[in-house]
Amino acid sequence: MTAASGEPARTAGASAGAAGADSAPGADSAPAVRQQLMLAIPAVVVGVVSALVLFALDEVAELLEGVIWHQLPAATGLDPSNGFFIFTVLTLTGVAVGLVVWLLPGHGGRDSATTELIAPPLPLKSLPTLALVAVLALAGGVSLGPENPIIAINAGLLAAVIGRLFKRVPTQLTVMMAAAGTVGALFGTPVAAALVLTGIVAAFPRGGALWDRLFLPLASAGAGSVTMALLAHPTFELPLPAYDTVAPIDLLSGAVIASAGAVFGVLCVALFRVLHRFYHGFGNPLLYIGLGGVTLGLLGALGGEITLFKGLAQMGELITNAGSYSGWQLLSIFGIKLLALAVAGASGFRGGHIFPAVFLGVAFGMYANVLVPSVPLTLAVGAGVLGLVLAISRDGWIALFVATLVTGSVVVLPLLCLAILPAWLIVSRAPEMVVAVVPDRARPSWPWRRPPA
Template identity: 55%
Template sequence: MPEGFLGHHRVRTLLALAVPAVLVGAVSALVLFSLDELSRLLQHLIWDTLPAAVGADSDGGWWIFGTLTLTGFAVGLIVRYAPGHAGPDSAASELGGTALPLGVVPGLAAVAVLGLAGGVSLGPENPIIAINTALLTVLIGRLFARVPDQLIVGLTVAGTVGALFGTPVAAALLFTGIAGTMKTGGALFDRLFLPLVSAGAGAVTMTLLGGTLLQIELPPMGAPSGWDVLAGFIVAPLAAAFGLLGVAVFAPVHRGFHRLGNPILFTTLGGALLGLLGVLGGTLTLFKGAEESAELMLHRGDEPAWTLVYLAVIKLAALVVSAAAGFRGGRIFPAVFIGVAVGLVVAAFVPAVPVSLAVSAAVLGLVLAVARDGWMALFIAVVITGDAGVTSVLCLALLPAWLVVTSAPHMLASDGAHP
């Protein structure tokens, strides 16, 4: 919230602002749900209906390679010619930021849907937050003229994060860091009140519409032991170090693509490379990774451990190429898939480590490496377990993982501003 915005009548102000906060959260969830459903329909058309109509195998190498290459070409056309060039490059931006002009939204929505449906290894979080911020800044600005744009942007981020993960807790954790730097007066919870309202409205709306995007079921671990704590201390930083391999090459790969100058060239090349990686890893390594993570867990034990290592390497490479080649999307969902694969590798090689702990600690490390947000990494790791017994171990495992990543470069194209 802007400095001094709550003022002396904070209860009255908070109650008055709760109405636009609820509206922001609900609309954020509706837009997310609509774009996700549209991408699902297009994905079904591309990967099921069309190959069946022409007698092709959608799991075959030529279909995978051709689809990803054409997806890259289509995205490049939109980025090159659409008004606003489909928004800023996701590789150089983090969640949130200033609101985009409304004219940019159609192009950004188009490339986001194409990427999700075509098999690009990015999630929806970056473009959907940018789209929601642009729409809601205008909508709330007209309905509630006294609400500052800065507050609308913050509420939109909170509402969208709540919708993405089905709970306002993630938004609350994220905003503790932001609110702590703001001189707004009042208790910390005063500053978190409106983001929590928006995130709660987004989470409830998304749940009523059919659930969240990330639904992974892990077996319960039970009461943790000292060995479990030691395992968490080892798995999380090792997973973070694995993720940093992708982070280390990200900036030079991004520069290499963008030396081509024309987005049609570098997104088409990126699509072709993703197609080759898809041929090597299969369709399980395509798309944002949410449903694929659940599939890995559902069929755990069916794949040899070294196959899982192979899948993790392919997906990490696909994430780097997707993010560096000009596609619009976020890195969290692919990082979850990589973390699930790494955790299952740990559980396979060291059966004494509970699957729930191995997977959640690996997800913690991977998300921390690519997103560089301790609250987000901890929250997602806790959410996928649904086991309170693992939470305490993860809180401790976060500490050595953070030490591993804290001095490493961020997964951003312009890292100079993010030491």
């Protein structure tokens, strides 16, 4: 997934995970069966709680979204698709998030632009405001997903609780289990969590076989997935045409679309890094997040409701109404959403990049299908998702998994495994969608005063 704030943060995240593995009983060799079974109890608890917290945060965000985008317009006679209404809501969302980050205790936790998906736990005092700014962004239509904030919330909360109830469980291991449980709940399957963590735990020189090290995170991911399935039915699969037969030309088509998507993803990352320096140059959160809200409002007014929010429901809307979009409309939706993702991530909003990257991939794949109708829509969408998610997340496993999940086709998977090879060559030496952590500075007394250099 998205890396941390440059190499130092990546190292911190990896060392945190490594410490978790090495601190667990039996780190130098395969852990005993009894140890695994005993630790499976807190692992399942972590998974269940992670899913419950995710469900609660989603429900609150959807409730607030309904008030802002449905009840308020119905009561006032306003049109929620009107450009001025969209601009106003996103601007006010930026102001609200900026005030929380500037003034309230905890200051909204870490800036998601500088944080690994799996990072050291936040102190408990940071979690309420992190949850608040995440809900405001999700409900207000900001083009970010919930993955970074909710993993940070679950990791911080469960590290504190498990640290008291199960003192033998290392904090780093709890963080990994919380991340696994949350990812399993987000994607509706523990496979996603296994892919996220495989690259981390495989780098550990000790700790037994790979599956010994994945045992507890997978227990947590499985519990999180089942819990979320009982509460809701999360799905990324789109109603795409069946893809049953592979044509030789599809090998080339998939590789070209995935590579082109990766190029646009790299451009998004480069723009994100430039914009981060620009927005944060204003110094005060109220200024740079508020300005980010204004920019998102202008983009939203230009692109319409389809370009707002994390993109999960919107990509379903795109596919359902595929025949009603021209190539230029799809290209404009793609371009505006790409800009919105770069702005939202750079201007201090808390949120993840994976969900909007999937939307971008769907829109790009649909455009490729309109441009060359002989390319099967399912293959085009899968390859588009593969390239965009790969470039933005820098994680090949997740890119392959999400692309296959979106298409719902196992037949397309071998083609994607080949298409990812040239796409990876494009992104492997490109900049990552992360920035270096800005050192703490004196917090200014007034929003127009910049902190000292």
